[in-house]
Amino acid sequence: MDLRTLEVLEFSKVKQLLTKKTNSPFSRELAEALMPATDFTAVARYLAETTEARSLIRTQPVIPLGGMREIRPALRRAEIGAVLDVEELLTVANTLYAIRRLKRFFTDLEGDYPLLRQMGEDLQIFSATEQAISTAIREQGDIADEASVELVRIRRERRSTQQRVRERLESILRSAEYGKMIQEAIVTLRDDRYVVPIKHEYRGQFPGIIHDQSSSGATLYIEPLSILDMNNELKELAIAEETEIQRILARLSGMVARDAQPIGQSFGAQGGIDFVFAKAKLAEDMRGEEPRLNEDGFINIKMGRHPLIQGEVVPTDIHLGKDFSTLVITGPNTGGKTVTLKTVGLFVLMAQAGLHVPAGLGTE
Incomplete structure (x- = not known):
C-alpha cells in the first residue's frame, strides 16, 4: 500500500x-497498526466480523470488554524466572478475571455469531x-494472612509479642519509679524498635x-532493657x-x-475481540453500512458522507x-470536488481495513 496515498486521504x-x-x-x-488488506477473502471476513459485532452490541449493550491491563512484560519476566512484585501479580490476576468474564459471556451467548464465537474459543x-x-x-496490595500456613503462624506470633511489649x-x-523520668506517656518506634520518651536529665x-x-x-527515645529480648x-x-x-x-x-504462553495467547485473543468491537462502535457512530465487495472493479456509493x-x-x-x-467532476472552488474524490478513496481504504463506511445500504 502506497503510504503517500494513506497520508493524502488521512x-x-x-x-x-x-x-x-x-x-x-x-x-x-x-x-494504531491497522492497514488496508489486499486479499479479497480476508477483507470479506474483516467486514463480516464488524457486522456481527454491530449486531451483537445492538442486542447486548453491555459486553464485558474492560478490565484488561498490560501484562506482557510481567509474563516475560516470569518466564525467565523473575519474582513478580505485588503490583504485577495483581495486574495479572485482574486481567485473568477480565478474560474469564469475557469467555463466559461467549459461552452463554445465544444467537448466530459464528465468527465472534470462533474468536471466543481462543480464550482460556x-x-x-x-x-x-x-x-x-x-x-x-498487601499479602493476606491466608497466603500460607506459615505466614499465619508468624503473624500470630508477632501480634502476640507486640502485645506483650x-x-x-x-x-x-x-x-511510680519511672514516672518523673517520662517526658510523655506514649509508646513509639525508632528503627522498628519500641521505645519510650525519657527526659534528657534522666539518661543515666x-x-x-x-x-x-x-x-x-530535651527528649531521648530509649529502649528499656526489660523489652530488649522481645524487641529482638x-x-x-x-x-x-x-x-515468607x-x-x-x-x-x-x-x-x-x-x-x-497460553495467558499471552488469551491476552491477544481478547485484544482481537475488543478490536472488532471497536470497529463496530465506530461504525455505529458513523451510521455506517457494510459495503458489498466485488471483483469486477466498479464502485457504487450511495449517500456517501466523508467520515x-x-x-x-x-x-x-x-x-x-x-x-x-471515466468520471469528470466539475464545479466552483470550495464546491466539494476534492472532498468527493477523497471520500471515494477513503471508503476504499476503510473497506479494505474491515471498517464499515458512512454510506447508504447497497453501497458496493
Whole structure:
C-alpha cells in the first residue's frame, strides 16, 4: 500500500477515531497498526466480523470488554524466572478475571455469531492461577494472612509479642519509679524498635539503649532493657515474615510462568475481540453500512458522507466502472470536488481495513 496515498486521504485520522474505541492495550496497538488488506477473502471476513459485532452490541449493550491491563512484560519476566512484585501479580490476576468474564459471556451467548464465537474459543480460563493470586494478595496490595500456613503462624506470633511489649511498656509508663523520668506517656518506634520518651536529665538513671533524641535534645527515645529480648524477637519475626512473603511471591510467579504462553495467547485473543468491537462502535457512530465487495472493479456509493467532516454533510452518490470508466467532476472552488474524490478513496481504504463506511445500504 502506497503510504503517500494513506497520508493524502488521512487514513491515520480514521485510525485515531478507531483507537479511541478500544479498551485494551493490545487492541489499541491493533488499531494504531491497522492497514488496508489486499486479499479479497480476508477483507470479506474483516467486514463480516464488524457486522456481527454491530449486531451483537445492538442486542447486548453491555459486553464485558474492560478490565484488561498490560501484562506482557510481567509474563516475560516470569518466564525467565523473575519474582513478580505485588503490583504485577495483581495486574495479572485482574486481567485473568477480565478474560474469564469475557469467555463466559461467549459461552452463554445465544444467537448466530459464528465468527465472534470462533474468536471466543481462543480464550482460556486460568482459575487456579487467578484464585491463588487473589487469595494471597488483597486489592490494597498487601499479602493476606491466608497466603500460607506459615505466614499465619508468624503473624500470630508477632501480634502476640507486640502485645506483650506494649503491656510491659505501659506498666513502665504507669510506674511510680519511672514516672518523673517520662517526658510523655506514649509508646513509639525508632528503627522498628519500641521505645519510650525519657527526659534528657534522666539518661543515666533509666536502664535502656538510646536510639534517638528530639530536635531540641530535651527528649531521648530509649529502649528499656526489660523489652530488649522481645524487641529482638520482633525483629526476627519481621525478617521471617518478609522471607515468607518472598517465598509466596516466588510461588505465585512460578504459576504465572507455567501458564505464560497460553495467558499471552488469551491476552491477544481478547485484544482481537475488543478490536472488532471497536470497529463496530465506530461504525455505529458513523451510521455506517457494510459495503458489498466485488471483483469486477466498479464502485457504487450511495449517500456517501466523508467520515472526517463534522456536522451536517451533504451525501454523495457515485458510481463508476460498470457503465463507464471515466468520471469528470466539475464545479466552483470550495464546491466539494476534492472532498468527493477523497471520500471515494477513503471508503476504499476503510473497506479494505474491515471498517464499515458512512454510506447508504447497497453501497458496493
